[in-house]
Amino acid sequence: MKMKLFVLGAMFGALGLAAGASAADKIVVVKAGKLVDVVAGKVLTDQTIVIEGERIAAVGPRASTAVPAGARVIDLSGATVLPGLVDAHTHLTGNPTQHGYASLGVSDIRSALYGAHAAKVTLEAGFTAVRNVGAGGFGDVALRDAINDGELSGPRMRVAGYALGIQGGHCDNNLLPHDFHYVEKGVADGPWAARAKVREMAKYGADVIKICASGGVLSKGDEPGAQQYTLEEMQAIVDEAHKLGRRVAAHAHGASSIRDAILAGVDSVEHASLIDDEGIKLARERGTYLVMDIYNDDYILQEGEKAGMLPESLAKEKALGQLQRDNFRKAYKGGAKMAFGTDAGVYPHGDNARQFRYMVQYGMTPMQAIQAATINAADLLGWKDRIGSVSVGKYADLIAVKGDPLADPAELTRVNFVMKGGAVVKDQAAGAR
Incomplete structure (x- = not known):
């Protein structure tokens, strides 16, 4: 009995020392x-x-x-x-070498596993928080939870799940022929269907709602400047999301889609490539953040063909890239709030900081560019009390x-x-x- 007490005492003493060491x-x-x-x-x-x-x-x-x-x-x-640093526009489950038709051979599970690698690379590049604005199969939700539970190394994450859009639009998958009858799981046409889709994203773990207000560059069969979601649809989405405590990020290249997204009350406009004076004024007056990815034009034009990007996508980027950079300067000088976001996943993960050079080249001071990637981005994520x-x-x-x-x-x-x-x-x- 004395021996048992001695052993137990030694064990508790060792635990006490371990606890003390842990506290120190x-x-x-x-x-x-x-x-x-x-x-x-x-x-x-x-x-x-x-x-x-x-x-x-x-x-x-x-x-x-x-x-x-x-x-x-x-x-x-x-x-x-x-x-x-904080990147407010990433796709961690996106592989930059598998665009276009090459993406059809990638399962949601495989994308999520790739995301585990991308998360580690992103963190080690100095980005300790990201907002992930779209992933298939709720892969970004799973990635966020695994990081939060200490199972994987990666940044703090706000995630969107599926991006919402119209049938045949930028957030649908238009690569397959009619025979497959495939519609992306984020597609919702009409205000009430869009509200239901917001509820579904929230149900399955989305922190933020991503919508496609306009066409895009890397999608098939649409034009970046063309509006897709209507003002009425976007108002329904924003109303539902805000009721559920979720912010809304709107992919919008064209001037009319930017205007209506801001009028609908979105929290940020992504890309904003063709923003005009009215859009800049509205963004400034309403406090809407602009998140303009002005680095990845380099990667798309230099590496896009090898990465599987469609010829029409390369043509769209050639027409849009410099305009976006010029409008970044106009928006900054016009007093719009700006947060750092790069569209990581279009280009290789970990290269996020290459964008700082362009933000300075197109009008910001180095300090302002850093602030866009720290206090501004933290504010946009709703985490200004935690990070930034x-x-x-x-x-x-x-x-x-x-x-x-x-x-x-x-x-x-x-x-x-x-x-x-x-x-x-x-x-x-x-x-x-």
């Missing part, structure tokens, strides 16, 4: 040589970030911010630290680069340190320990 390990201190304060829009030097568990407990100058005893110290004094800045109470989602991203936005394509929720995901930073 939960305090992490990051020493930042430079820290990009996206809220104030300036760079701070010699900062200390104290992290308890998943969240930031303190941020301040190194000289006046105490380092708790026993804390793990990560020395990034030779680097620039930023909040984790290095602030007390927010998740400890941090990245670091060796150089100065305000002098050269390309530095953000070379992220060498990533932390998500206080856990180090990637550490290639010189001097980190």
Whole structure:
């Protein structure tokens, strides 16, 4: 009996030591040589970030911010630290080498498995949160849940499930002949059918509702500038989604589809390639975010044919790409709110940060481009209280680069340190320990 008590006591003592060690390990201190304060829009030097568990407990100058005893110290004094980046328009289950007819041979299950790979690559590229605006088979819902449960490595995710659209439109699948009688599962024609489809997406786990207000580039048989959903249909979708606590993202290239989407009350307009002065004015007045993917034109025109994109898609992109970039400049100068989004999945996952160069080239300062991918995108996702800045109470989602991203936005394509929720995901930073 005494021996049993001795053994039990030893076991509980060991558990106590383990618990104590675990508690100490939960305090992490990051020493930042430079820290990009996206809220104030300036760079701070010699900062200390104290992290308890998943969240930031303190941020301040190194000289006046105490380092708790026993804390793990990560020395990034030779680097620039930023909040984790946010991409508000991704398709993590999309394979950029399997567009067009090649996509017909890919099952929803296979896409979801590919998404697990893409999620890891995206996180390691410095994007600690994404909004995934469309995936077959609710693959993005499954991916989000597996990440949240700690089974897979990946960013925080807001997900849409199937994108909603009209029969024969951009969000339908028009590659198969009539013999198959195939209609994509997000198709809903008419206001009440559209309301029912919103309810279905919410039922099966969608955080956000994605709609196709216009034709698209990579779809067959439609024109990007042509409106698809009507104002009445979009109003029904937005009303139903907002009642259910879901925001709405509208794929819209053409001016009329952009106008009606904003009038219907969508929370963001995606692409916005042919936005006109009226659309910019409406977006500014109503606080609608524009999410303009102005990098992927490069990939489509350079690699699209090899990736299986249809000849008509390449022709549409040639006609649209430069116009979208020029209208990005007009929208920015016109005072519209803008959030960072790239359409990842059209191009290889992990290359998201290549877009920063174009955002600066077409009008933004480097700080404004970074803000679009941090505080602005966090606000659009409905997570401004959780992510988007290095602030007390927010998740400890941090990245670091060796150089100065305000002098050269390309530095953000070379992220060498990533932390998500206080856990180090990637550490290639010189001097980190």
